[in-house]
Every structure is written in structure tokens, then in C-alpha cells.
Amino acid sequence: MSKLKSSSSELDLDRPNIEDYLPSGSIQEPHGKLCLRDLLDISPTLTEAAGAIVDDSFTRCFKSIPPEPWNWNIYLFPLWCMGVLVRYLVLFPLRVIVLTVGWIIFLSCYIPVHFLLKGHDKLRKKLERCLVELICSFFVASWTGVVKYHGPRPSIRPKQVFVANHTSMIDFIILEQMTAFAVIMQKHPGWVGLLQSTILESVGSIWFNRSEAKDREIVARRLREHIEGADNNPLLIFPEGTCVNNHYTVMFKKGAFELGCTVCPVAIKYNKVFVDAFWNSRKQSFTMHLLQLMTSWAVVCDVWYLEPQNLKPGETPIEFAERVRDIISVRAGLKKVPWDGYLKYSRPSPKHRERKQQGFAESVLRHLEEI
Amino acid sequence: MGNASSTLTQYDIEEVQRHCNNLFSQQEIVSLYQRFCQLDRNAKGFISADEFLSVPEFAMNPLSQRLLKMVDGLNFKDFVAFLSAFSAKASLAQKVEVIFKVYDSDCNGKVTFNDMIQVLQDLAGSFMSDQQREEVLGQVLHEAGYTKESVLLLDDFIKVFDHANLKMEVEVPVD
Numbered sequence: 001m002s003k004l005k006s007s008s009s010e011l012d013l014d015r016p017n018i019e020d021y022l023p024s025g026s027i028q029e030p031h032g033k034l035c036l037r038d039l040l041d042i043s044p045t046l047t048e049a050a051g052a053i054v055d056d057s058f059t060r061c062f063k064s065i066p067p068e069p070w071n072w073n074i075y076l077f078p079l080w081c082m083g084v085l086v087r088y089l090v091l092f093p094l095r096v097i098v099l100t101v102g103w104i105i106f107l108s109c110y111i112p113v114h115f116l117l118k119g120h121d122k123l124r125k126k127l128e129r130c131l132v133e134l135i136c137s138f139f140v141a142s143w144t145g146v147v148k149y150h151g152p153r154p155s156i157r158p159k160q161v162f163v164a165n166h167t168s169m170i171d172f173i174i175l176e177q178m179t180a181f182a183v184i185m186q187k188h189p190g191w192v193g194l195l196q197s198t199i200l201e202s203v204g205s206i207w208f209n210r211s212e213a214k215d216r217e218i219v220a221r222r223l224r225e226h227i228e229g230a231d232n233n234p235l236l237i238f239p240e241g242t243c244v245n246n247h248y249t250v251m252f253k254k255g256a257f258e259l260g261c262t263v264c265p266v267a268i269k270y271n272k273v274f275v276d277a278f279w280n281s282r283k284q285s286f287t288m289h290l291l292q293l294m295t296s297w298a299v300v301c302d303v304w305y306l307e308p309q310n311l312k313p314g315e316t317p318i319e320f321a322e323r324v325r326d327i328i329s330v331r332a333g334l335k336k337v338p339w340d341g342y343l344k345y346s347r348p349s350p351k352h353r354e355r356k357q358q359g360f361a362e363s364v365l366r367h368l369e370e371i
Numbered sequence: 372m373g374n375a376s377s378t379l380t381q382y383d384i385e386e387v388q389r390h391c392n393n394l395f396s397q398q399e400i401v402s403l404y405q406r407f408c409q410l411d412r413n414a415k416g417f418i419s420a421d422e423f424l425s426v427p428e429f430a431m432n433p434l435s436q437r438l439l440k441m442v443d444g445l446n447f448k449d450f451v452a453f454l455s456a457f458s459a460k461a462s463l464a465q466k467v468e469v470i471f472k473v474y475d476s477d478c479n480g481k482v483t484f485n486d487m488i489q490v491l492q493d494l495a496g497s498f499m500s501d502q503q504r505e506e507v508l509g510q511v512l513h514e515a516g517y518t519k520e521s522v523l524l525l526d527d528f529i530k531v532f533d534h535a536n537l538k539m540e541v542e543v544p545v546d
Contacts, residue, residue: 357496
């Protein structure tokens with residue numbers, strides 16, 4: 001595994017105090033006079049470390065929790081076997097056909113529209129929007145996606161962004177089939193990257209590179225430019241920055257919340273009975289993930305378009321982000337954890353350790369004065 | 372128990388239980404195995420230092436480097452044996468022994484003034500000067516009847532923590 005680097009101080013500004021969430025009082029307050037035992041007693045710190053080894057709230061967010069196996073007895077097992085045959089030998093080929101037909105229709109309309117209507121931008125944009133929605137619908141049909149949308153359909157207005165919790169890249173496809181969003185995404189390699197640079201460009205998407213720190217300013221500027229434009233597609237942002245397993249939400253990056261515009265939260269919850277839609281990018285490539293979806297019974301989920309929120313007077317962007325995260329988590333029944341999703345790729349900053357050290361040093365020094 | 376297998380047999384569980392002196396129940400051992408497999412990403416049979424440090428709560432801990440030396444590269448049996456000191460059923464002596472081992476970084480059975488200063492350094496970081504650390508440690512040692520040249524053994528530690536209410540317990544989540 002490649003060495004993880006310590007996150008730069010820039011990323012610190014993104015998150016509120018973890019100490020407010022984690023159990024405090026790790027270093028014991030010696031009572032009365034300081035004695036040798038108090039000084040040698042490292043048990044609270046050790047216990048915390050051992051506790052983190054045994055279970056921690058961060059790794060929990062990225063664990064694929066398999067649903068309870070139900071095929072465990074002599075009646076249900078043959079039923080399950082039949083189910084497997086149906087899924088792989090009947091449904092899967094049908095779905096591949098549906099998807100292929102969809103792609104043929106899409107490409108045969110998209111390519112002419114894209115090249116022939118070069119001069120008529122408004123019309124071209126409108127047609128491309130419809131076509132992107134169409135291919136997304138085909139994708140959703142290829143997993144037998146049953147999506148229930150609640151709430152008013154998003155409108156194309158300037159000065160608004162949409163934020164949603166993130167479980168897999170299919171989140172984007174599910175939302176896109178209803179409304180052609182512009183999205184901000186990590187650039188991926190392979191066929192996904194090809195789709196990103198061709199088709200998604202046409203809906204006005206923005207790319208970033210997680211590992212480049214300078215990238216953030218450029219991206220922030222492009223975000224601002226996008227939302228100013230009156231007929232740009234509404235912008236969809238996944239502020240968690242990474243895929244989480246649809247039981248928890250990690251902290252939202254404040255980038256989407258300091259653009260000075262309305263934030264419309266969208267909550268997505270998948271029904272695990274049919275398939276676990278969490279894309280564990282450490283374990284599977286996106287292609288394998290799609291194949292897994294195409295060989296399951298269905299992808300069933302709920303999408304709630306929630307009430308648009310604005311920055312309240314006196315509220316910082318971080319507080320705003322937490323408030324919106326609260327709204328989404330409550331609606332989708334997710335638990336909140338105080339971790340930054342990027343800790344998947346980098347180490348926590350030394351600031352947290354220094355806080356603990358400072359607390360300990362201060363309590364010892366206080367007693368030193370009393371001796 | 373193979374390196375790469377992800378299932379434990381009843382024999383394996385009993386063997387691990389014997390190795391940790393029955394301080395964990397069988398269910399807890401199964402949970403710990405799931406956790407072990409989760410942290411050991413490429414099923415090597417042990418958890419590397421990097422994989423331990425990928426747990427943010429562990430990486431933030433001031434004593435993480437010292438603990439890493441003790442847990443890096445342990446196989447599952449030894450991993451459970453290490454954690455058994457944190458079980459509710461562990462004796463005071465066992466807990467004190469872990470504390471002693473953290474101080475005794477060169478594993479020679481002796482804890483010197485310097486060893487204790489270094490642990491204080493880990494705990495207090497840059498918020499205490501060298502002089503303050505030496506002063507505080509010197510004072511409490513003196514009051515306990517030791518000097519700066521004293522070398523503490525495990526028995527000394529057990530004496531220091533005698534009758535202490537050492538709260539060093541970790542709960543293993545059992546599904």
C-alpha cells in the first residue's frame with residue numbers, strides 16, 4: 001500500500017472541531033497532589049488507542065455490510081439457486097440488450113446533434129440535455145432501477161447548487177435521469193474518463209484532482225463562474241468527497257457552501273434488500289460494480305429533493321455545511337460521523353494530537369506549581 | 372488457521388482462546404477476527420503499520436508510534452493476546468505489564484529515567500520543556516522513594532499501581 005502523506009493545513013480549515021464529537025477527557029486529571037502513579041498512568045491514552053484498533057467510527061463508514069443471508073434452509077436454497085439462474089441467464093442478457101439499444105439510440109442522435117448544430121448553441125444544449133437524461137434512463141433501466149422521487153423537481157435557475165450524500169457513482173446517474181445536472185467529479189481513468197471528457201462536458205461538468213492542493217482555487221473559481229451563468233445546467237455537488245456506505249455521512253466540505261448561493265439538499269437512500277449499492281472503490285472497479293448491479297434483482301432507492309437552504313446571518317460556511325448535512329442525514333436515516341472523507345487517502349493532521357498533548361501538559365504543569 | 376482464509380473454524384477459535392487465557396469469549400474472538408480481516412487489506416495474515424495508521428483515531432493518539440512497535444506485524448493469535456490485557460476480565464498485573472512494556476521500549480526489562488522522560492515527551496509534545504519534564508519527573512520519583520538513577524522493574528511498577536483503580540477496558544462490539 002502506498003505511503004499516505006499527512007494532509008496539508010489547507011484541509012484543516014474544511015472541518016469543524018473533531019474534539020467536539022469525540023469522547024473527551026482522555027488524559028486523566030490528577031486529583032490533589034501529583035504522585036508517581038499519576039504520571040506513569042498512561043492507561044487512558046492506551047485505552048483510546050486500543051479502542052481505535054478494535055473499532056472506530058471512520059472505518060465503519062466504508063464497510064460493506066452484507067445483508068442477512070436468507071437462503072439457509074432446504075426450501076429457500078433451491079429457490080435462491082433458481083433466482084441466481086434467472087438473474088444471470090435471463091435478466092442480465094436482457095439488460096445488456098437494453099443498454100446496448102440505449103447506447104445506439106443515444107450515439108446516433110448525439111453525434112449528429114453535437115457536430116451539426118455547432119452554430120445553434122441554445123437548441124443544441126437543449127437537445128443534448130434531453131439525450132443525456134435519456135441515456136441515464138437507459139442505464140437505470142439496465143439495473144431495473146426503481147426510483148421514487150419525492151419533492152419538487154429541480155429548476156434551472158442561477159445562483160443555486162444541489163448537494164447530495166454519496167454512495168456510488170450511480171447516484172449521479174439516478175439524479176441525472178430526472179434533471180440534467182452539471183456535476184463536479186474526480187477525473188477517473190478508463191472508459192469512465194472517456195465518458196466524462198465527452199458527454200459530461202456537454203452538460204457543463206467540472207473536473208478536479210483530489211491530490212493537487214492548488215487545484216482547489218481553480219475549482220472554486222470555476223464553480224463560481226458556473227453558478228453565475230443563467231442557462232448553465234444546475235450544479236450537483238457531492239460534498240462528502242468520497243463514497244460512503246449509505247449508513248453514515250462523513251463531514252461535508254465547505255466548498256459548496258461558501259459560494260454565496262442557495263443550497264438545495266438532496267437525500268438518497270438505497271434499499272439494501274435488493275442490492276447493496278455502495279461502491280467500495282477499494283474493493284471493486286466501477287465496471288465490476290456495474291456488473292454486480294446488472295446481475296441483481298433491482299436497484300431500489302428513494303430520492304428526496306429537500307427545501308432549499310440559505311446561509312443564515314452569523315453562520316459560518318462550516319456551520320451551514322453541518323446544518324445541511326443534518327437535514328440530509330435525518331431525511332435519509334443516516335448517522336453522522338465527525339470525520340473528513342479524505343482521511344481515506346491521507347493521515348490526520350498533527351493538530352489533533354497536539355491538542356491532546358497540550359491538555360496533558362497543562363494539567364501536569366498546573367500541579368507542578370502546586371507542589 | 373491459514374493466512375488468507377476469511378473463516379475461522381471452531382478449533383481455531385479455541386486455540387486463540389487458549390492463547391489469550393480465556394480473556395475473550397468466543398463471540399468476541401469472531402468479532403476481532405472480522406476486524407482483523409478488515410484492517411488487513413490484502414489478506415497477508417498480519418496488519419502492517421500503515422494499515423494501523425489508516426485508522427484516524429489511532430493515528431491521532433500520542434502513543435501510536437510506541438504501540439505500533441508492539442502490534443506491527445502480529446498474526447491474529449498474538450493480536451488477540453495483545454488486546455486481551457484490555458479485556459474486562461484481565462487482572463491488574465496484566466494491565467500494568469502492558470504499561471511497563473510501553474515504557475520499556477528497548478525490551479530489556481528495565482525502565483530508566485530516560486525511558487520515562489521519553490514517554491512524557493510523547494504525551495506532552497512541545498508543550499512542556501525538557502527542563503519542566505525532568506523537574507516534574509524528578510520530584511514525583513523522589514517522593515516515591517526513587518532517584519533519577521533508579522532503574523524500575525516490572526515489580527516496581529506493580530508496586531506503584533498497587534490497589535489502583537486502573538480503568539483500561541475496551542469493549543469488543545459483538546454483532
